[in-house]
Amino acid sequence: MSTFETPTPVSDRAILVALTMPDTESGEFEEFQELADSAGVETLEFITGRRDTPDFKYFLGSGKADEVAEATERLEANVIIVNHDLTPSQTRNLENKCECRVVDRTGLILDIFAQRAQTFEGKLQVELAQLTRLSTRLVHKHSNLAQLRGGAVGLRGPGETQLEQDRRLIGTRIKQLKKRLENVEKMREQGRQARRRNEVPTIALVGYTNAGKSSLFNHLTDSKVYAKDQLFATLDPTHRGLDLEHVGRTILVDTVGFISKLPHDLVNAFRSTLHMATEADLLLEVIDVVDLERDLKINEVATVLEEIGADEVPRIQVFNKIDLDPHIEPHVGKNEHGAITQVW
Structure with missing residues (x-):
């Protein structure tokens, strides 16, 4: 028997959060619950509220954020899923306050798509969507010199920061994915032309x-x-x-x-x-x-x-x-x- 055993995957134990906003549609909360179920998430508590406009810091407002943080600690949740699209700063602020990972509506749908994709093209499309989203959400977590890479005595500059390197790598990968999808689309177009001819x-x-x-x-x-x-x-x-x-x-x-x-x-x-x-x-x-x-x-x-x-x-x-x-x-x-x- 191997000394190293594959760790058991940790299940997602979630606090769901959904607010009634001026653009909220009938049945939206039920659909949000269905999305969470489809992602294989265990719902511990469903927190609702009402706002006319998003709060700049948390989207939810400070009082509702306190309620979410309390429920997260009390129920030992390991993820908070919000039925709204959050800005990168709102996501970070809520994560820092609750000391828990936060996923917004788009992130939830992307996760479901990642689970469902079976074909080569489908997986490429999901990865492209994920990286495109990630590229707009990369931020500096620290600003100390330990982040700098490539610097050495005798060189003119400190080299790339980790953030710059991450953005460059993601940008390169996005170009690769688009190129591959273009090739897939060319093959599909050949099939379409054959059907038109026939x-x-x-x-x-x-x-x-x-x-x-x-x-x-x-x-x-x-x-x-x-x-x-x-x-x-x-x-x-x-x-x-x-x-x-x-x-x-x-x-x-x-x-x-x-x-x-x-x-x-x-x-x-x-x-x-x-x-x-x-x-x-x-x-x-x-x-x-x-x-x-x-x-x-x-x-x-x-x-x-x-x-x-x-x-x-x-x-x-x-x-x-x-x-x-x-x-x-x-x-x-x-x-x-x-x-x-x-x-x-």
């Missing part, structure tokens, strides 16, 4: 995360794509051939789900993946019909589609899970021109 139409499944896109994809294509009742169960896009009556051979694409306030770093890093929706011939927007926040999430999907330039692509809304509502019968909705716009 006149093979593409249909993309889009919608809010956990609406049931992957389950529908599996049913239509007889596939076994990972499908689970959790946010972002599917991250990497999947393609399958599908033969449709009166149409012939098509390509069906299962895409990553959308979410409210999708971090811009993720939108930018996953732009090539999200552009599958912009290049599709038809979008099937999958909607959870029994979701209490259904209309809100339909609006969020419309916002993301507009942001990535896919709002002009023909779209059919597919209202999923109607078996859970006994008052809904299967039916088809059409516009004034007789074109199908909804399927229930």
Whole structure:
């Protein structure tokens, strides 16, 4: 037996913090809890509050920060997760006060994406988003001369500081990741051109995360794509051939789900993946019909589609899970021109 044993990973024991702000949407707290659950976090306490504007120092305000610090110590939490985007200084101030690691909403979503990414491209995209975010949050922790590297007798300058070296290394890695993603995109473009030459139409499944896109994809294509009742169960896009009556051979694409306030770093890093929706011939927007926040999430999907330039692509809304509502019968909705716009 080896003398050295692999240490048991420490589980995340979290204090969740969410404030009601003027832009807070209905159901946002419940979605925040789902995000934490999807990240595999054990929630010890959920602290709420109300503010009209963020506090400059802690975002939460000093009184709420005291409450979070007390709960962190009392429950022996090892991470604080805040359902808002914090500035680097707000993160550091809250960490110093609570003596505990602090993760904001974007950091939480990035962590979930890092866990879900399976393909080479997906992992590159997640790393690009993480490093892009990190590059804006590097700061000096000390200013003493022990930080300086490269200095020696006879040299003109002290060399790079650790901060400068970190930024340079991250910048180099970001350039490498972008180059690799460009190569992946070139290969994808070759595939798209081949489909265009063969006149093979593409249909993309889009919608809010956990609406049931992957389950529908599996049913239509007889596939076994990972499908689970959790946010972002599917991250990497999947393609399958599908033969449709009166149409012939098509390509069906299962895409990553959308979410409210999708971090811009993720939108930018996953732009090539999200552009599958912009290049599709038809979008099937999958909607959870029994979701209490259904209309809100339909609006969020419309916002993301507009942001990535896919709002002009023909779209059919597919209202999923109607078996859970006994008052809904299967039916088809059409516009004034007789074109199908909804399927229930």
